[in-house]
Amino acid sequence: MPHVGVQRGRASSRATRTVAAIRTVASLRSVALLTSGVLALPALAGCSSGDDAAGALVAPQDIGAAPRPQVADGGTLRWAVDAMPQTLNAFQADADAATTRVTGAVLPSLFILDQRGRPQRNPDYLESAEVVQREPKQVVLYKLNQKAVWSDGREVGAPDFVAQWRALSGRDTAFWTARNAGYERIEKIEKGANDLEVKVTFAKPYADWRALFSPLYPKDVTGTANAFNDGARTKLKATAGPFLLKAYEHDKGTLTLARNPRWWGRPSKLDELVLRAVPRDKRVAALADGNLDVAEIDRSAADRITQAERDKGAGRGAEGPGLAHGVDSALTPASALRSWAVAHGSDEERAEAEARARKQTREAVARYADEQTGLARLAIRKSLEPAYTQLALNGSTGPLADERVRRAVARALDRQELAEIVLKPLGLPARPPGSHLALAGQPAYADNSGALGGQDTHEAQALLADAGWTPGGARQKSGTGTTKAGSKASGAGADGDAKRESAGDDGTYIVGDDKAKRVRSSPNLYSLGGAKVGEGPYYADEEKPAGSSQGREDSGGGDDRPGDNRPGGSGPGADTHVLAPARAAALQEVALMRQADALDDAGSGHRGAAQDEAAGRSEHGTGRDAHRTEAQHKGGAPGAYAPKGTAAPGAGGPLGKDGKPLNLRFVLPSGPGSEALRAVGDRIAQMLRAVGISTEVSKVADDSYFKDHIASGDFDLALYSWPGTAYPATDDRPVFAKPEPASDGSLVVEQNYTRVGTDHIDQLFDQAAGELDEDEARELVRKADARIWAAAGSIPLYQRPQLVAVKPNVANAGAFGFATPLFQDIGFKKSDNAPKKPEK
Numbered sequence: 128m129p130h131v132g133v134q135r136g137r138a139s140s141r142a143t144r145t146v147a148a149i150r151t152v153a154s155l156r157s158v159a160l161l162t163s164g165v166l167a168l169p170a171l172a173g174c175s176s177g178d179d180a181a182g183a184l185v186a187p188q189d190i191g192a193a194p195r196p197q198v199a200d201g202g203t204l205r206w207a208v209d210a211m212p213q214t215l216n217a218f219q220a221d222a223d224a225a226t227t228r229v230t231g232a233v234l235p236s237l238f239i240l241d242q243r244g245r246p247q248r249n250p251d252y253l254e255s256a257e258v259v260q261r262e263p264k265q266v267v268l269y270k271l272n273q274k275a276v277w278s279d280g281r282e283v284g285a286p287d288f289v290a291q292w293r294a295l296s297g298r299d300t301a302f303w304t305a306r307n308a309g310y311e312r313i314e315k316i317e318k319g320a321n322d323l324e325v326k327v328t329f330a331k332p333y334a335d336w337r338a339l340f341s342p343l344y345p346k347d348v349t350g351t352a353n354a355f356n357d358g359a360r361t362k363l364k365a366t367a368g369p370f371l372l373k374a375y376e377h378d379k380g381t382l383t384l385a386r387n388p389r390w391w392g393r394p395s396k397l398d399e400l401v402l403r404a405v406p407r408d409k410r411v412a413a414l415a416d417g418n419l420d421v422a423e424i425d426r427s428a429a430d431r432i433t434q435a436e437r438d439k440g441a442g443r444g445a446e447g448p449g450l451a452h453g454v455d456s457a458l459t460p461a462s463a464l465r466s467w468a469v470a471h472g473s474d475e476e477r478a479e480a481e482a483r484a485r486k487q488t489r490e491a492v493a494r495y496a497d498e499q500t501g502l503a504r505l506a507i508r509k510s511l512e513p514a515y516t517q518l519a520l521n522g523s524t525g526p527l528a529d530e531r532v533r534r535a536v537a538r539a540l541d542r543q544e545l546a547e548i549v550l551k552p553l554g555l556p557a558r559p560p561g562s563h564l565a566l567a568g569q570p571a572y573a574d575n576s577g578a579l580g581g582q583d584t585h586e587a588q589a590l591l592a593d594a595g596w597t598p599g600g601a602r603q604k605s606g607t608g609t610t611k612a613g614s615k616a617s618g619a620g621a622d623g624d625a626k627r628e629s630a631g632d633d634g635t636y637i638v639g640d641d642k643a644k645r646v647r648s649s650p651n652l653y654s655l656g657g658a659k660v661g662e663g664p665y666y667a668d669e670e671k672p673a674g675s676s677q678g679r680e681d682s683g684g685g686d687d688r689p690g691d692n693r694p695g696g697s698g699p700g701a702d703t704h705v706l707a708p709a710r711a712a713a714l715q716e717v718a719l720m721r722q723a724d725a726l727d728d729a730g731s732g733h734r735g736a737a738q739d740e741a742a743g744r745s746e747h748g749t750g751r752d753a754h755r756t757e758a759q760h761k762g763g764a765p766g767a768y769a770p771k772g773t774a775a776p777g778a779g780g781p782l783g784k785d786g787k788p789l790n791l792r793f794v795l796p797s798g799p800g801s802e803a804l805r806a807v808g809d810r811i812a813q814m815l816r817a818v819g820i821s822t823e824v825s826k827v828a829d830d831s832y833f834k835d836h837i838a839s840g841d842f843d844l845a846l847y848s849w850p851g852t853a854y855p856a857t858d859d860r861p862v863f864a865k866p867e868p869a870s871d872g873s874l875v876v877e878q879n880y881t882r883v884g885t886d887h888i889d890q891l892f893d894q895a896a897g898e899l900d901e902d903e904a905r906e907l908v909r910k911a912d913a914r915i916w917a918a919a920g921s922i923p924l925y926q927r928p929q930l931v932a933v934k935p936n937v938a939n940a941g942a943f944g945f946a947t948p949l950f951q952d953i954g955f956k957k958s959d960n961a962p963k964k965p966e967k
Contacts, residue, residue, distance in 0.1 A: 185556050185567045185926065188242050188946055189508040191956075193938040195393065198954040203399040204937065207413070207422035211377050211404045216359040217342055218295060220305040225382075225402060232384055232400065232950040233366040234342035235275070235283060239947035243568045244513060244853045246337045251275070251392040252283065254323075258336070261899055264314065265329040267336050273323055274391035277345050277365040285318045285325045290346035292316055292327075294355050301352035308857050309339050332897040334904045335857040343367075369395045369951035380404035396938075396954030407800055414932050415501030421933050421940050424507075425800045426553070429930045435502035505932050508941030509553060512929035513851035515560045516549075516804070518811065518922040521843050523866075523874070523882035526596075526789055533883070533919035534579065535590035536791075536844075539818045541582045545810060546925035549803045553928050560923040563863070564855040564912045566945075567926075571855060571905045578916040587818040591782055591789070598819065601783020782819035790821040791843035794836045798829035804846050807924065811844070837880050848927055851945065855908050856895035863915055865889055883920025 212225040237253055238246040248256055252275050260266035275283040293299065297307040314330040329336070345365040349355055358364070361375045369392060370384035384400040405413050411428050413419045424432075470481040518540070526532045542559035550557040560566060561574025580586065782789040795801070795808045805826070812822040822844065827836060836842050852858040861877035865884030869875050876882055888911055895907035915921065929942040939952045 185558055186511040186944070188942060188944040189510045189931075190941040190943060191506075191508060191933065191935075191938050193956055195396070195952060197957055198396045198938045198952065199957045200396060200954075201398050202396075202955050203401060204397050204940070204953065204955070205401045205403055205418065205420045206940075207405040207410060207419050208402045209404070209406065211375075211380055211382065214360045215363055215372075216344075216348070216355065218304050218306065219356075220303075222305065225404075228402065228948075229372070229382065229384070230342040231368075231948060232370040233363065233368040233372055233387075234344065235367050236341040236947065237269070237339075237343065238337045238341055240853055240945050242944055242946045243570075244566065244851060244945035245570060246853050252343075256337075258899060261332070265332045265336075265899065267327045267329075268319060269325040269327070270319075271323045271325065272391070275367060276389060276391070277367045278371050278387060278389050279365045280389070281345075281365070282322065283343070283367055284322055285316065286346050287343055287349075288325050288327070288340060289316045290349040291340060291344055294349040294352075299352065301356075303352075303356045309333055309335060313339075332899055334896055334898050334901075335854045338854045338857055369393075370400060373399070390951075393951050395951045400950065400953070410932075411502070412498065414505060415498035417501060417504075419932075420937055421931060424930050424932045426803055426928075426930070427800070428932065429507050429509075429553070431499070432502045432505050432507055432932060435499040435505075438499060439503040504934070506935045508931045508933055509555060510929050510942035510944045511550075511555060511566075512927040512942075513566060513945045514848045514927045515563075515566065515851065515923045516807075516846060516848045516925055516927055517563075518924060519837070519842075519845045519847065519881045520883070520920050520922070521840055521845075521881060522918075522920050523840055525843060526594075526791065527843055529594050530919060531590045531594040532596070532789075535587040535594070535818065536815060536820065537579050537919045537922050538581075538583050538587040538590065539814050539820070540811065540922060540924075541814060542576075542922070542924055545807050548807055548810060549925050550928060553930070555928055557925065560926055562909075562912050563849075563915050563921060563923055564859050564908050566851045569851070569853070569945075571908045573909045573912070575909060575913040575916050578913040579919055579922075584818055591819060595784045596782040596789045596819070597784070598782060600785065601781060601788040602786065781816075781821040788821060789819065790823055791815070793822045793824045793844040794832070794842040795824060795826050795846060796829045796832045797826035801829070808846055840876075840880070840882065846924075853945075856892055856904060860889070860892040860896070863888055863892070863911075863921075879920075881920035883918050885914065885918060888914045888918070 206228075208225040208228065210223070210225065212223060212229060213221045214226060215229055216222065217226050217230050235252045236249055237256065239249050241247050250272070252272050254270040254272055256267065256269045258265060259268045269288075271283060277283060292310055292313050294302045295304055295307050295310040296313065297304070297311050312329050312331045312333045314328045316325065316327050318324065319326045327336075327339075344359070345363075345367070347354060347364040348359045361377070363372050366372060366387065369387055369390050371387045372382075373385040374381070374383040376382070380403060382402040384402070386395045386398055403413075403419065405419065405422065407425060410419070410422050410424055411431060414422055414424075414428075414432075466481060466485060470478050470485055472478055518536075520527050520533045520536060522528055522530070522533060527536070543557070546557040546559045558567065559576075561576045562572055565572040793808060793812060795805050797805075808824065812824060815822055833847070837845055837847060849862060862879055863884055864877045864879050865886060865888065866874045866876045866879060866882050874882065891907050891911035891914065895904045895911065898904040898907060929944065931941045933941055936956045936958075938954050938956045939949065
């Protein structure tokens with residue numbers, strides 16, 4: 128997911144380059160947003176270790192774990208990233224998930240995370256690290272691994288710590304830093320008893336001290352502002368990890384890491400690790416062609432791989448029977464017969480166009496079958512991503528500024544059902560998160576959702592009534608409605624609807640509004656060259672219209688030519704006369720069209736369900752709409768259809784207050800890969816309508832979803848995700864901080880896009896960040912979370928699925944969950960007959 132940077136603090140010359148409190152979780156993809164919907168933020172570190180009070184993991188990691196002796200030495204592994212990293216400096220605003228992957232393989236991380244998201248000392252760099260003094264000031268003593276050296280031969284030591292602290296402390300505005308959390312609390316850094324000891328003294332206590340110096344850059348990068356700002360964007364002067372940077376080829380979209388010959392730890396199993404920039408919508412093809420070994424994928428790609436495995440097991444495709452899904456899966460015998468009839472029929476222009484379409488379809492079918500053959504050679508590794516998707520409620524203006532309305536929205540939701548929509552089809556546990564600040568299995572986790580309460584329709588209605596929203600409150604004069612600053616009118620009239628309809632399927636509709644309906648393409652209508660097959664002389668899909676001159680000779684004693692009444696035909700009233708083909712071809716077309724009609728009638732009992740199923744498959748990557756196939760769909764059936772999943776209006780209608788209806792603008796991304804998010808959004812809209820809340824659903828382009836809507840506050844309701852963290856006292860404070868007014872009258876929200884916060888929540892975060900007793904710090908975090916639930920600005924719905932396609936022989940890579948990848952252990956499993964070699 129793409130990296131999202133949010134400016135913090137008041138406007139200043141430095142603020143234009145500053146992004147506050149951004150986290151990046153190594154396993155999080157770049158999203159963007161939010162197709163995946165995650166706001167990826169640079170990883171900070173923190174406190175806590177060894178507490179099992181939170182219970183077992185909901186889902187373990189799935190990485191094809193193999194002991195090192197079972198992993199072959201050598202080889203090149205190709206790993207997909209969303210895009211080439213714009214910088215290799217993880218502390219800059221445009222750092223992203225690809226940046227994190229590179230730095231994790233080539234730079235020191237003093238603490239890494241285990242499967243439960245707990246920081247653990249990394250023995251490759253640290254012999255020990257502990258708080259050795261609390262009063263009068265906190266002092267942390269790091270004892271470094273004596274073998275740790277940079278790739279230029281220099282020891283990793285105190286000068287590197289000092290340079291990084293000065294660059295990130297915020298005191299020198301010449302350094303373009305994205306965050307300084309924790310570093311600004313340091314008072315001084317000095318060498319300990321010897322060169323392998325580093326002593327850090329804090330001016331203020333800092334519980335999340337383990338978050339610091341990971342990654343650790345050489346002083347060559349952090350020593351000067353020029354080197355920090357520009358010197359580490361596409362190269363690193365020195366590294367100190369199991370891999371080193373070999374080549375950065377932006378034009379080719381590849382970044383190559385090679386085994387570090389100076390590495391003192393367990394040798395890397397791979398010779399090279401190549402990161403390839405492959406967009407999400409191109410990954411299926413790249414995987415099928417064998418050009419990738421590891422790639423994070425979405426639900427639609429996973430469905431195709433699963434189907435390919437089933438087809439292979441059943442002997443379908445390739446040499447066996449054809450596939451029952453894919454490009455031509457929606458074609459019925461009747462539509463195929465019509466297509467053949469047109470291609471061999473009486474109208475030469477239509478026949479030529481249909482022949483081209485049929486050829487393109489055959490080519491698309493062949494490509495799809497070849498891809499399925501390649502996908503059958505892959506495996507899917509799945510777990511739960513360390514991130515949760517939430518319903519965000521904008522509490523800055525409008526009805527949601529009233530906390531009673533926000534709570535009513537929350538009480539209307541069946542979070543268990545929403546989690547099951549996304550996770551159950553994948554075979555993953557569907558347990559709604561009970562915390563905003565920790566995920567199940569983490570030491571700080573506790574289910575605090577009781578502070579708000581579970582799904583309760585009557586309670587939601589009572590809250591709305593208490594806030595003054597009643598069934599009779601929406602009575603108003605025509606044309607009045609509620610609007611939100613920067614948003615469209617919530618009540619859509621016919622004109623507004625027509626404008627939105629013309630924008631296409633990614634427009635706006637109002638759940639429960641009869642007027643906001645749009646025409647749906649009918650699966651029974653097929654077009655070619657702008658005319659419906661069977662139109663003209665042969666009305667295959669409808670009754671012959673009264674007064675038609677079809678089948679009779681024209682006034683000039685014509686010859687019963689087919690196509691007389693088509694545009695450009697030669698029948699009565701036609702502007703142009705053409706030479707007619709042979710009578711036999713015309714009669715054959717008539718006969719075939721009638722047979723097609725008979726097939727339609729005979730299959731009417733089951734045809735609709737089959738087509739609906741095929742249509743559903745197309746949304747998961749069958750590519751049906753990507754190719755122009757025979758008998759293409761056209762236009763829409765008579766009448767209008769509400770979007771799929773829209774609930775019918777209930778008796779009594781929506782609620783209102785002071786002549787204004789209770790209508791909330793629900794913004795969702797429209798791009799591919801967001802199908803699950805939209806399905807959840809549609810179901811939420813139905814749940815809200817059950818308590819009298821109308822929603823205006825606006826589907827917007829992915830590239831504008833966050834910047835133009837979430838960050839700017841142009842929404843009432845929205846779905847997006849936050850990454851989990853081992854260090855909530857530091858990382859989550861800006862996400863839930865109380866917005867503060869700036870000198871220019873604007874609102875400084877940091878990363879709190881719901882604009883809902885309290886002084887008490889801020890105080891609990893501050894106390895937790897300064898509490899060195901780990902148990903007490905966790906208790907403060909839990910108290911803060913309970914307050915966040917009660918404020919009802921953010922409703923966690925489900926932990927996101929993590930799906931990774933791999934070649935089956937890939938070892939120790941896949942769905943990592945919270946755990947930090949151990950790059951030196953990643954490789955390819957040995958074949959059963961491979962010769963045994965001594966373990967390195």
